Amino acid sequence: MRRFARTLAAVALATTVVAGTAGWASGTTQRAVTGPPPGSASWRSDWVLGRALPDPGSSTPAQVGLFFRGLSASEQQVLLERHPLVVGNLDGAPLELRYRANARALRASHDPRFKGLAAPGRQILAFDPRGRGQVAEVFGDLRSARHVSVVVPGSDIDAGTFDRRGDVYGTPAGMAKSLYAETGQGSAVIAWAGYTTPVGLGLDAATGGLAEAGAERLTRFSAGLAADGLPAPVVFCHSYGSVVCGLAASGLGATDLVVLGSPGMRADDVAGLHTAAQVWAAKDDTDWIDDVPHVEVAGLGHGADPADEEFGARRVPAEDAEGHTGYFVPGTDSLRAFAAIAEGASR
Structure with a gap:
């Protein structure tokens, strides 16, 4: 029963x-966005700091945090400028750096959906387009x-x-x-x-x-x-x-x-x-x-x-x-x- x-x-x-x-076949079925942030392939191949960067797909947030704590402010800024979408979405990276990275990525976007998110003063902790x-x-x-x-x-x-x-x-x-x-x-x-x-x-x-x-x-x-x-x-x-x-x-x-x-x-x-x-x-x-x-x-x-x-x-x-x-x-x-x-x- x-x-x-x-x-x-x-x-x-x-x-x-x-x-x-x-x-069921109403055209609303979605494909989940998964995996590391956009731009990760370029990030992995970048040796601008003279060493490998943490793999966004396999490094834990704790490992990411340890890596960024070992960088100078200028080194962090270099990575932000070269890879804003990775830095802005990299769990474990310092939140202040992520805010700046996502503001940069949003300013560079021409998608009208994201225009409001780029307004000054917004604290965007993650942005994946x-x-x-x-x-x-x-x-x-x-x-x-x-x-x-x-x-x-x-x-x-x-x-x-x-x-x-x-x-x-x-x-x-x-x-x-x-x-x-x-x-x-x-x-x-x-x-x-x-x-x-x-x-x-x-x-x-x-x-x-x-x-x-x-x-x-x-x-x-x-x-x-x-x-x-x-x-x-x-x-x-x-x-x-x-x-x-x-x-x-x-x-x-x-x-x-x-x-x-x-x-x-x-x-x-x-x-x-x-x-x-x-x-x-x-x-x-x-x-x-x-x-x-x-x-x-x-x-x-x-x-x-x-x-x-x-x-x-x-x-x-x-x-x-x-x-x-x-x-x-x-x-x-x-x-x-x-x-x-x-x-x-x-x-």
Whole structure:
């Protein structure tokens, strides 16, 4: 009987997804951007410093950090000027150097999608123009912050929608700005759109392929923060981003893992995440995600609902959040709770 019920739920999930698109072959299937930063081949062959540079594909963020600590400021500048896309995306490189490298790469880009990201004063910690574009931006002084948060978005997010004007609190920049405004001095928030997200409600959104690729990138990004001497983060994961976080949980080194509007984390319960982080979950009554069956059968669906009591996460109040993207709206109980978690008040 239980197997039959799970099969019916999987069929319902497939029906829900197909109804939201033109079917599986709707043209929304995405190919994940993976591997080392663009320009890595040129970087590997460059002996400008008289020795081999760390391989972006095989060197760990800790090894990258050790390498850069051994360079003079002028040597770092040489590498920035010759390889801005590598330096700007190289986890473990000093964040100040990455800001400058990405500003340089953005100024050199003629793609209209990236024009706003090149505005003076923006702290772009990652910029990968491949595919639909991937971006990470910092709000606050990351170097001096006592508390660091990372916001991981869900579907339909890329360089062009990173900080769109519509549905502001459904964008990584909007969520991060709102959280930073609620926390303020002593905290910094990173909006991390560093993976290829699903487009629409097609097969990508119902399966874990893009999340698996994203989890690898998120884990490496987190290791880069640690290699640069930054505090262990609180990670906020929205919608499909919570699938990414669920798969990455054991390697994130996070103090807290907060999921909101989650379709599932590819785990049956908190123990299945294999993390020492405190896990939190928020879901408001008007969020359409509640209509998605929380099952995983033959790779379809993302498993148990983290907001269910049986999952074992601590519940975040979200009574006055509205819809799927209302959790970071100023004045909501969910945002106030998020800020308290970000500032360590729960520990």
